Amino acid sequence: VSRWLAEWAWLGDGEAATPAVLIETDGDRITTVTPAVPDPPADVTRLGGLVLPGLANAHSHAFHRALRGRTESGAGDFWSWREQMYAAAARLDPDSYFRLARAVYAEMALAGVTAVGEFHYLHRDPDGRPYANANAMGEALAAAAADAGVRLTLIDTCYLRGGFDRPLQGVQRRFGDDDADAWADRAAAFAVPGVRRAAAVHSVRAVPPTALATVAGWAAERDAPLHVHVSEQRAENAACVEATGMTPVRLLAEQGILGARTTAVHATHLTTDDVTLLGQTRSFVCLCPTTERSLADGIGPAADLARTGARLCLGSDSHAVVDLFEEARAVELDERLLTGRRGQHRPDALLRAATETGMAALGWDGGRIEAGRLADFVAVDLGSVRLAGADPAAAAAHVVFAAAPADVTDVVVGGRAVVADRRHARLGDVGQLLAEAIAPDTGHLGRGG
Ligand SMILES: [Zn+2]
Numbered sequence: 001v002s003r004w005l006a007e008w009a010w011l012g013d014g015e016a017a018t019p020a021v022l023i024e025t026d027g028d029r030i031t032t033v034t035p036a037v038p039d040p041p042a043d044v045t046r047l048g049g050l051v052l053p054g055l056a057n058a059h060s061h062a063f064h065r066a067l068r069g070r071t072e073s074g075a076g077d078f079w080s081w082r083e084q085m086y087a088a089a090a091r092l093d094p095d096s097y098f099r100l101a102r103a104v105y106a107e108m109a110l111a112g113v114t115a116v117g118e119f120h121y122l123h124r125d126p127d128g129r130p131y132a133n134a135n136a137m138g139e140a141l142a143a144a145a146a147d148a149g150v151r152l153t154l155i156d157t158c159y160l161r162g163g164f165d166r167p168l169q170g171v172q173r174r175f176g177d178d179d180a181d182a183w184a185d186r187a188a189a190f191a192v193p194g195v196r197r198a199a200a201v202h203s204v205r206a207v208p209p210t211a212l213a214t215v216a217g218w219a220a221e222r223d224a225p226l227h228v229h230v231s232e233q234r235a236e237n238a239a240c241v242e243a244t245g246m247t248p249v250r251l252l253a254e255q256g257i258l259g260a261r262t263t264a265v266h267a268t269h270l271t272t273d274d275v276t277l278l279g280q281t282r283s284f285v286c287l288c289p290t291t292e293r294s295l296a297d298g299i300g301p302a303a304d305l306a307r308t309g310a311r312l313c314l315g316s317d318s319h320a321v322v323d324l325f326e327e328a329r330a331v332e333l334d335e336r337l338l339t340g341r342r343g344q345h346r347p348d349a350l351l352r353a354a355t356e357t358g359m360a361a362l363g364w365d366g367g368r369i370e371a372g373r374l375a376d377f378v379a380v381d382l383g384s385v386r387l388a389g390a391d392p393a394a395a396a397a398h399v400v401f402a403a404a405p406a407d408v409t410d411v412v413v414g415g416r417a418v419v420a421d422r423r424h425a426r427l428g429d430v431g432q433l434l435a436e437a438i439a440p441d442t443g444h445l446g447r448g449g
Pocket of ligand 1: 059061119229266317
């Protein structure tokens with residue numbers, strides 16, 4: 001049993017923080033939460049500032065981190081960016097992927113992320129041949145997350161064709177399996193203790209309708225989350241309508257893919273009917289605003305989705321930045337720009353998207369500081385220049401609209417301190433690890449001697 005004393009804690013209801021909260025944990029669970037403890041026991045670990053539930057990064061492609069800053073200087077659109085992303089994908093093998101993903105997940109840990117959903121489709125070698133261990137790449141991700149101290153939901157992605165009318169080509173061949181049954185067998189063979197398995201349909205353009213049922217059945221049998229990229233680009237909607245007569249969301253609905261275990265990622269370019277379908281089925285919608293703005297995707301109808309019943313969660317996707325606070329505020333701020341109206345999302349609802357709802361979309365019973373939940377929580381420094389002067393009665397608003405990853409001082413995952421005093425306990429200098437994984441030949445542009 002461990003005891004933690006939060007100077008302030010956000011307990012998930014409303015915007016206010018509660019003072020002097022004693023959190024007791026046993027193994028990886030919270031056993032008791034006692035607010036306003038006047039006389040804490042001597043053996044507590046004190047967490048200064050505001051303690052939040054661990055942040056959930058519900059949509060990640062770890063290898064995209066290698067592109068940060070390298071794709072911002074030229075013209076183009078999503079499809080020209082994709083060519084640069086494919087070049088990065090072609091360079092990775094299980095060893096280099098382990099080193100890159102370990103550093104990326106450690107960056108996430110420093111930013112307060114305690115669970116990540118890795119939307120994983122780098123299954124084969126760069127020539128499209130299966131590795132001797134067909135799950136070598138997935139196992140590299142699992143080892144990376146374990147070293148970084150972050151919970152992993154490995155979202156094993158079915159990716160069978162390059163478009164409605166073409167096969168996998170070039171580097172796409174490493175994303176594939178022979179067919180949906182082969183995908184299901186490979187995904188079923190992945191078993192790493194502590195890692196949650198989930199299924200993904202890469203997109204309706206990459207998975208034929210007959211295969212959709214196989215992927216959905218695999219997830220249903222295991223009560224596992226099911227994720228799918230949906231309507232990030234107008235061109236993919238147009239191709240789907242041309243090939244099937246339906247929007248991607250309508251096609252997924254017809255195939256029985258939507259529902260309470262399903263996460264639609266992006267959901268940017270939707271019809272009114274699409275919004276209704278996602279809401280009525282209580283599907284999750286994972287918004288990735290910093291990536292969506294980086295790739296010139298567009299701004300989705302987040303407020304309408306939430307009003308209709310869809311459950312919003314957040315992902316850093318391409319890792320243009322790893323900052324779940326920024327993802328959360330961007331949901332509201334982007335809609336302000338689009339609609340000319342403020343306050344369509346309450347700050348505490350945005351913080352729930354970054355915590356409890358994201359955890360649920362990844363199949364974890366966390367995201368809330370409450371007895372019985374996973375013991376994942378993070379401390380945010382209320383004395384930082386960004387948060388100094390914060391009003392505890394509106395703590396959620398201060399954190400969502402002004403906090404940065406640098407304000408995260410401590411991260412506890414499953415009752416274990418992964419980050420203490422802004423330092424990764426196991427891995428130390430995460431900047432160095434990132435530099436070595438991303439640019440081993442150009443050296444580390446560090447602070448110097
Ligand atoms: Zn994605």
